[in-house]
Amino acid sequence: MKRFLILMFTSVMIFSLTSCNFATKTYKIELIVKGSSMEFWKNLSKGAQSAALTNHAEIQMDGPEEEKDPADQLRYIEKAIQEKPDAIILAASDYNRMVKPVENAVNAGIPVIMVDSDVNSKKTLAYVGTDNIMLGSKLAQSLESRVKTGGKVAVISFVQDSYPAVQREKGFRDTMARYSRFQLLKTQYGGSDNAISEKLTAALLKSEPDLVAIAALNEPSAAGAAQALSKSGRKNVRVFAVDCMPTEAMYMEQGVVDIALLQNPYQMGYYSVETAVKALNGQRVEDVYTDIYTVDKSNLFDKLYQQLIFPFSN
Numbered sequence: 016m017k018r019f020l021i022l023m024f025t026s027v028m029i030f031s032l033t034s035c036n037f038a039t040k041t042y043k044i045e046l047i048v049k050g051s052s053m054e055f056w057k058n059l060s061k062g063a064q065s066a067a068l069t070n071h072a073e074i075q076m077d078g079p080e081e082e083k084d085p086a087d088q089l090r091y092i093e094k095a096i097q098e099k100p101d102a103i104i105l106a107a108s109d110y111n112r113m114v115k116p117v118e119n120a121v122n123a124g125i126p127v128i129m130v131d132s133d134v135n136s137k138k139t140l141a142y143v144g145t146d147n148i149m150l151g152s153k154l155a156q157s158l159e160s161r162v163k164t165g166g167k168v169a170v171i172s173f174v175q176d177s178y179p180a181v182q183r184e185k186g187f188r189d190t191m192a193r194y195s196r197f198q199l200l201k202t203q204y205g206g207s208d209n210a211i212s213e214k215l216t217a218a219l220l221k222s223e224p225d226l227v228a229i230a231a232l233n234e235p236s237a238a239g240a241a242q243a244l245s246k247s248g249r250k251n252v253r254v255f256a257v258d259c260m261p262t263e264a265m266y267m268e269q270g271v272v273d274i275a276l277l278q279n280p281y282q283m284g285y286y287s288v289e290t291a292v293k294a295l296n297g298q299r300v301e302d303v304y305t306d307i308y309t310v311d312k313s314n315l316f317d318k319l320y321q322q323l324i325f326p327f328s329n
Contacts (some may be wrong), residue, residue, distance in 0.1 A: 078091055092113070109174070130287040148183075150182075167227060179233075233257055261324065276308070276309055
């Protein structure tokens with residue numbers, strides 16, 4: 016009987032230790048973004064870190080300081096492959112140029128989850144982020160419903176071959192094609208740089224007297240466009256924006272920015288880590304589309320939107 020109890024106690028201890036080791040296994044996940052200094056990516060990182068707390072993961076965020084040259088991001092992917100994390104979560108700066116480094120990571124045994132910006136490869140496990148075709152379409156619908164007169168519409172985008180930029184512009188242009196009273200101008204690319212977007216917008220305001228609206232496809236594009244429009248003093252042109260940080264919120268209060276479609280970078284970060292951990296635990300994963308919110312002057316100070324616009328002050 017005594018021997019039986021000893022064996023049973025030993026078995027329980029072994030099972031407990033094994034279960035404990037399994038439960039507390041910590042996955043190392045590399046999060047590589049496009050521009051680490053931008054508030055959007057900081058908010059995404061905050062969501063990733065929150066998910067890590069409940070999913071036994073450690074998150075290391077890397078990436079170039081600014082979203083400009085895809086070659087800058089390439090170096091971080093190569094560095095991650097050498098360090099061999101359990102998984103990589105990547106926001107690809109270029110849909111095609113990032114294919115080879117992504118597939119190099121996969122071939123090295125490192126699963127890759129795409130967040131916010133996809134890549135032209137079937138070897139990634141899942142995409143987590145906004146449905147950018149829908150986002151562009153919603154922006155066009157909002158513009159059409161609020162601008163009753165016809166006229167010219169400018170498009171200020173960010174990085175030309177970034178997949179979200181391509182998809183948002185497609186959704187916007189395809190939907191705007193239904194509205195014959197508007198004429199779309201050639202897309203301008205500000206490179207996710209406020210100053211460049213401002214300069215491009217200022218030139219448009221001078222050369223296009225029939226301009227009635229500006230579609231700005233990300234936060235720096237919107238900030239630059241709003242700054243140029245505010246300085247010009249023109250009251251017959253409005254900005255329709257994707258994303259909204261404090262600068263755009265100020266211009267929305269002033270009537271320069273008409274509406275902003277908010278993405279949820281916190282959700283993107285959270286769900287991308289959750290997806291990565293599920294995959295590492297052998298579970299089936301699939302694409303996850305995050306929320307889109309329409310914000311204007313009437314609901315700018317609603318609690319939910321304040322948390323998205325000023326996430327670190329709540």
